[in-house]
Amino acid sequence: MDKQLLYSMLVVYLGITVLLGYLGYRHTKSAKDYMIAGGNVHPVLMALAYGSTFISTSAIVGFGGAAGVYGMSLLWLTAFNIFIGVFVAFVFFGVRTRQIAHQLQVKTFPEFLGARFDSLFIRRFSAGMISLTMPLYAAAVMIGGARYMEEALNMSYTLALTIFALIVLAYVFFGGLRGVIYTDAMQGLIMFAGMAALIVLTYSLLGGVTPAHSKLEALKQLVPAGLAAKGHLGWTAMPAFGSEIWWFVISTLILGVGIGVLAQPQLAVRFMTVASSQDIYKGLSIGALFILFMTGVAFTVGALSNVYFMEHGGTLALAATAVGGAVPNVDKIIPLFITQAMPEWLKYLFLFTLLSAAMSTLSGQFHIISTSISYDLNPKQARSDKKTLLLARLGTLFGFVLTIALALKLPFGVIAVATALFFGLCTSAFLPMYTAALYWPKVTPAGAIASMVIASAIYLCLVLFVHEKEATIFGICFKLFGVNTLALAPWTYIDPLVVTLPISALVLVTASLLTQPVPQTVTEGR
Template sequence: MDHQLLYILLALYLGVTVFLGYLGFRHTKSAKDYMIAGGNVHPVLMALAYGATFISTSAIVGFGGVAGVYGMSLLWLTACNIVVGIFVAFVFYGIKTRQIAHALQVKTFPEFLGARFDSPFIRKFSAAVISLTMPLYAAAVMIGGARYMEEALNISYTSAVTVFALIVFVYVFFGGLRGVIYTDAMQAIIMFSGMVILVILTYSMLGGVTAAHAKLEAIKHLVPASLAAKGHQGWTAMPAFGSELWWFVISTLILGVGIGVLAQPQLAVRFMTVGSSKDIYKGLSVGSLFILCIPGVAYTVGALSNVYFFEHTGNIALAATAAGGSAPNVDKIIPLFITQAMPEWLKYLFLFTLFSAGMSTLSGQFHIISTSISYDLNPKGGRSDKRTLLLARLGTLFGFVITTLLAFQLPLGVIAVATALFFGMCTSAFLPMYTAALYWPKITPQGAIWSMVTASVVYLLVVLFVHEREAAIFGVCSKIFGVSTLAVAPWTYIDPLVITLPVSSLVLVVASLLTQPVQQAAVVK
């Protein structure tokens, strides 16, 4: 397949994307259309949009690359994604969220929390947290797509980021959530097709399922000594129980991302887009199949890439990314494997798969950033639908600029770390009070506020001064105290969520019980 045909296919793909964005624009006449797509989306479209927004280039490129380093232990994350991210999210969170959101007539996640507790502060604080931290996750998604474009099209990283970002920005800016959901559904189908073909060709190339896994087990002696010392036991086994790598896989990847999905604002708002609770049940099977395929394939192929690189270069996957004297980069394992191991036609099909994965997630992220800034932080600013739409589109521009700048500034191999950071912050700050808002009548506004604020502050402090991986990236602890972290093992590698989620939950319960409204005694006449 030559580049001329690639450009024709790319033009066709972008043409359909623009057309669907235009349909969204044509049907976006009110704030309700822009925020929740009118509240009457088909359940299959909702499920596809949910899955496409949930699973991004961060999962395929970033976490797929992590699987190339740590192995198939990441498949436990896929299981957690299905059980928690789909079944629990849809049945126990989605239905109640849709019912309460429709009763309160709210359009965004911060507005949902604020209205549920009758607290403007909760609405604004949660919107601020989303606006300030979502660009970090969005940048991780953008980096994933750009890294593959860089390899597949042989263009500069700067050009790849610029093209990727501009395409997403245009159709979110005009189409609102209707445009996002229309394109998400199309992109989900492309993602599913691309990943199914990828796993079939990978196993075929390595001699079949049994042979491929046997080969992967046979090269466990190639695990670098530095990783083996931290608990790595080969690419077909879990890290040693209680080791540094075990804590990373369990607490940061499986717990942080697997449970963190429940408190993702860009996903919670999807439940508000359907017309009834029955529609959420109808989307369960579609969402489960989608999650089983996309991350499941990415993590499997990431681990198996070690076999391919060993057979063709004598190196494991991470070492192969350092060819030519460059620094090893976990984010380049999947792009390098696709471009070197797969046939030319799949290389371009996978390009559209990653386009779809990245654009579907980025569109949802930019949409949440825009509504948080224009609608939730400034609830009195949109006195008319026309003004609300204008402010929302300006918010999209803000999110686009910050995300793009971060994509250029973040260090190598940061995709999985940045994703886990955002999931961890949202889980700590929102999940306890979000859960209690749905199921615990005794929660009070004061309890929700203290839980949210305490969790946000504690999570930030642990990230900057305790957890070594992130503390080293931000460098605040080093600049102030001259050391990378103030803690000692094992706290330096146990994910911040393990500390902050219990703290947030405890504060919520204690503060709510201490601030229960005083019951007025009946007056006896």
């Protein structure tokens, strides 16, 4: 290990991060500065902040590792991320969100929903749900960064997790969203450079683009029997239609995250930070290019890692993580590939790439947790900016502690699952009402409340008692009934989102139509 190179890069990285965090702190004088960065962020900074918040270690390590198991079928998630997560999100959701937020004079996603429906319950319920469930997603992101530090720097997982968390906490605690956006933009550039170097060196290592993909195609004869029985057809093909793996890849990974991005509170608030709707259009191409490069590289490298491990160790990627009889861990595929296959300088550059990815996402997550707790759960119009900032920073500490506890408790291979779970819950609870808030004047508060509450309750029940991956992780079903799931296939592996999103939309429309206000003329006629 070239410690001098590592420490030099670390000093430069932390120096820039501290400087940007300090600039954010200097310019954070009011609640508006802390919540939406003053509402005058440059469109390029907004697009980079959006992309770097969206793409985290969860995408690079967790989903990259999943590509090592399931192959390049995950590139469909890249397509969804670009079309839905950037184009649809910016053009159809971002512009309207910024316009309505400006009209309503709101600063957070829960406040936006509460003000649009004139419902304090909606604001508090959404803020409470975000505060309690966002740490699960944050823990997945933190695990991804800590696992790479553990592998690259040969340190304990607990120590890596602690260092990682303290760095993030420091600049989010003081800088608010302005500091977050400054550092997000810098980290986005580092992420781009790191992923560019990774894809070039990976193809060079494997003999070029065409040879690398030909070698990966040839590995289909080595698909483990257990995976083949569940529909795995090789790392360059889609899983067998309707099989267990097909449902996991399509419903959980691709649909769950690809659509779920539209209802992410930490991303929606980014649209409130720019001065005009035109600024959102200006950031569109940058956001699309960033997402294409980040996810496309991660999923391609994850799949191709099988070629490297087979050529250099005679084993597939997942099996390579089970050294010394250890339990295979999909979350260690990308870290192991980087540390074994790449030159020393790229190991460190990729360390800062992952550090940047994790910090940019975690900062947005902790920020939305802090504002939900301090500003939305107990809104007071007369509260001073000074008190709001104090409570927001205490909210950050709450999110930090809960995230660390989950990161220490969650089992191996959980990054992609935990991320998809949070995305699915937000999609079920928020997406129909959020869409209606933007485009359907006839939606009523009663319809929005019914949709949000019923969808949340059904989703959580399915996660805890039906969908086997999550039900096994939480263990509540086993403790109560002695089995991991109460359902039979295929419902044990069809993602809950497939059930709850249509129910949420149906409840929203039905309840809104049934609770339409009585026209004034009819009332007078009576």
